[in-house]
Amino acid sequence: MEKRKRRGRNNGGIEVNTMAILDTSGFNRDSHHRHDDSLAFLEAVRSASLLPDNGTPPTNTMREAIFQILKEETSLELIVGSYQLLNELDKRFPRVCLPKMEKPESCLPLTILNEVEEAWCPFSLGLDRDEETHKVSSGSIDPLGFHSLIQELVEMINQKSKALETKILRKMLLLHYLVSVLDADFVPRNNAFKEKMSWTLLRDSLLNMLLGSRKIIYKGLVKDCMSVLCDVISDLSDQSESTSDMDSMAPSSREISYNCTAAFALALPELKRSTCIYLEKLLRMMMELDTSRNMADVHGLTTRADGVRTRAAEIILDELAYNSDMISPFFQVFDDPWWKLKMIMQYFQKYIPKASVRTRRSKSPPVNDSTFEGVLKCFSNSSSTKNIIKKIGTEIAQLLLGHAFLAYLSVSAESSAEHVDGFEEIVKGSCLTEICKHIIAAFTSIRKEDKNTEILLFGKEAVFTAASILSTKS
C-alpha cells in the first residue's frame, strides 16, 4: 500500500477514534460518564502523541477539545490533567522554534524560525475584521477574552468566597497556560530579532498582535495585571495560618468532590504564587517588547501600521505613583533584578526634583541620576533629601531604596555580560562597599530629616544587610 495514503488514513483514524471517546451524541450519558470519558480522552491523546518516540502531534480538533476541558470542566482532576497535557504537548511540539545553532549565519531572516504551519493556538488574533466570523466556531481566546479573564480574576480574588474555589483555580490555570503560550512564542522571536534585526518576526508574535488589537484597552490590561498581582500577594501575606483556611470551608461539597476541598486548600496558595509569577512574566515580556520595538523604531524598521503604544513601564510607573500602596507588593513579586533596578531608577528620575542645578551652585560635583550610585548620592545632603521626601514621601523613598538595593545585590552577584540592553550603565562605576555605605548614609539622612517617623522594618533590614556586608569586607 502507498505510504502516504496510509499515513493520512492513520492520522485521521487517530482523530476519529480518539474524539469518539468524548462523543456523547446518541445516548444520554450522565456526568460520571462524561468525567470518565474526558479522562480517558486525555490519556488516549497522551499515549498517542507523547509516549511514542515518534508520536504524531494531535490534530487541531483534538487540541481544541483539550483546551475546552481546561476552560469548562469543574473537576479538579480534569482541570489539572488538561492543563498538564496542553503544556506537555506544547513542549514536545512547539509552535515556533529556533533552528539548531550550527546553521550558518547566512540564512534568511525568515527561515530563522520554523513556524509550524497552521498549528492550533489558544488565541484567535487575526485581523479584527475577520474575527467575527471566526470566533463562533472555535473555542479560542480573543484579545477581549484575555482581558476579561484577568478582570474576572481581579473580582474573584477580592470576593474571597469559598464557593468560587474551582472557578478561580480553573481561571488561574487557564491564565498560566495562556501566558506560557505567549512566552514560548515571544522569547525565540525576540532573540531572533536581536540577532537579525528583523522586525516582522516580532511584529507577528502573539504578544504583539494581542497588545495591538483594537479590541482591548492596553492601558487597562496593564493596570489589571498589576492589581491581580498586588492583591494576590497581599492576600498570601495576610494568610498567617493556612490551616484556618481549611477549617472555614463548609463540608457542603458534592460527592464527586470527596476530599476535594482539602485538595483545593493545598493547591491554592501555590497556584496564587505562581499566578503572580506568570503575571510578572507577562509584564516583563511587554517591557521587553517595548525595548525591542524601540530599537526597531531607531533602525527605521517599523511602519505606520504598527501604531503607537505607551510603553508598559511608563504605565506601571504612573500606576505605582498614583497608587503607592502597590509599591511594596509589586516590587516584592517583580523579581527580575535588572528590570526592577531600572524601574526604580526611572521612578526616582521622574519624581526627584532636578538636583543638578542646586548641587552645582553648592560647588559639589554634578550628580548623575542615571546611575544607582548617583541616585543614592542625592540622599547624601540634607536639602536634596528633604526635597525628595517632600515629593514622594518618606515611606516610599525607603521602600524604593530598599528594593533597589536588593536588586543591586542580585545584579552584582550576576555576571553582567548577558545584558546588553543598556542595563549595566545603571550600575556603572559602583562597587559593592561604596553602595553599602551610601545606603546606610541615605537612611541616616532620611531619619534625620523626618524625626517623627521611625525607619520602616524593610528599611532596617536594608541597613542591617548593608552593615553586615561592610563588616565582612573590612
Added chain:
Amino acid sequence: MDEPLDFEFEESSLVSPNVTKKKKKVIGLDDLLSDFYQVKSNIPKKESKRAKIQKSDESDDDDTREAELYDYVNKCQQQMNEISTDDQMPLWGLQVFGDQKAMPALSFPELRSCVLLQSFMGHEVNSLLELKTEEGEAFLEGLLVNGWLLKLVTDHGRVGKCIGAWTFDLMLYSPKEELRAAACEFWCSIILPKNQVDTIMFEMEWLPNHSELKRALEIYGFLLDSPNKSSSNMEIVDGDSDSAGPPQNIKSWIKYVSVCCQARTTRSVFSTSDVEDLITSVICLFLDRQLLGLSSALKDCLHSLTSFFSDDAFHSSCQKIAKSLSCRVPTDVNCLRSVESVAGLGARSKHLRSVLAFQFLVACFDDKLHDEEQILRSLISTNLKDKNCDLLKMYIHLVLAENWLFCNSLLKDKPIISEMWGACLRNCSCQITSTDLRSYASKVRSKASYLLQGITTR
C-alpha cells in the same frame, strides 16, 4: 492487515445504514458503541409501546392494572440506569496520610546569639536601628521573607548551622505560609544557585540528610511507609478528622526534594538508596486525591528523581522501586494510577513505567508467575465468556500489560511476545460482544479494540 477486523461482521442486522457508509473509513469504535447504547435505550421504548397496545386492547379502565404497568415500566427504566452506571470506573485514591503528629517546636533560642546578629549589635549603625537581642528572631524572619537573608549568605559564602537548621525547620514545619515559602525559596537557592555562571558553592555548616525528610513525612502522617497493604487503610475516608491529610508544608517538601536531585552534580545530598526510597514515597503521594492540585510539582519531582541515577544504577534501582511499590499499592485502579504517574516521556521514565507495570502484573497473579510468556499465556487463556469472569480485573491487566510492553523493546525483540499480545487483544475484542451488558464488558472491549487498532497501524 487491512482486512476488516472480525468484530466488524457480527450483528450486522443491528448496524444502521449510515454506519455502514462510514465503515470503510476507519474502524468506527464510536459507531459500535453508539449501536450498543441504542440497543440498550430501545428496550424501554419497546416496553412502553407494548404497554400502550395492551392498554388500548383491554379498555377496562382498570386503575390497578395501569399502575402495575407503570411500575413495570419504571422498573425497566431503573434497570437500564443501573446498567449504565455500573460501568463507571471506580475512583482511584488511597488514604496516604493519616493523622498528623505533633509538629516540632520552632523555637530557636540559640538564634539570638548567632554570629550574624551578634556582630551587628555592637555595630555603630545599630544606633540608627535600635535593634534589641530579644527581637532577634522576629527580625531574622523579616530578613528571610524579604530575601535579605539569601543575599547575606551569598555575600558571606557560608551558611551557619544555626541559620540552616532554623530555616530548614521553618520550611518543613512552619504553619505560616509566608515563612515556609520564603524558607523553601531560601533552601532551594542555596542548594541550587540560580546563577549558574560562576557556581557559588556555599560552605554549609549543616546539611540535612535523607532521614530529616523521612521524619518530616512521618510527622505529616504518611501511612504507606511500611510494605503492608492493610485493607482498612485503603478505603477512601472522608476527611472528617481535622488533622488527617498532609499540612501545607508538603509542597515545600516536594520542591526541596526535587531541587536536591537537580543539584546532584555539585552537592551530593542523597545516596542511591535514598533516592529509591524517595521515588517510592513520591509515587505514593500521587495516589492521594488531596494532592491532586500539586500533581505538576509531583511530576517535576519524580522527573528530577529519576534523572538522579547513573545509567547502570538505574536499572537495578527500578526493580527495587517496583518491588517495593507492588507491596504497598493494591492491584486495583490505584496501581494503574501509580503506573500512569510515571510520565513516560524520557527513556528512563519509560523504563521505570514498564518495570513498574510488569511488577504489578506479577503481583496481580499473586507472585506465582514471573515469566513474560507465562503471564501473557494466562491472559489469553482467561475465559471472558464465563459469567464469573472479573472484567474489571481483566481491564486492569490489559492496561498494565499495555504499559509494560509499550515502553519496552520486547515487542520488537521477541516476535513471540508480540504475537501473543495481539492474540490477547483479539480475544478481548472478539469474545465480548457489543451487546454484553456485564459491568466493564464494554470497557475491556473498547480498550482492546483501541489497542488493537494501534498495533495494526503501527
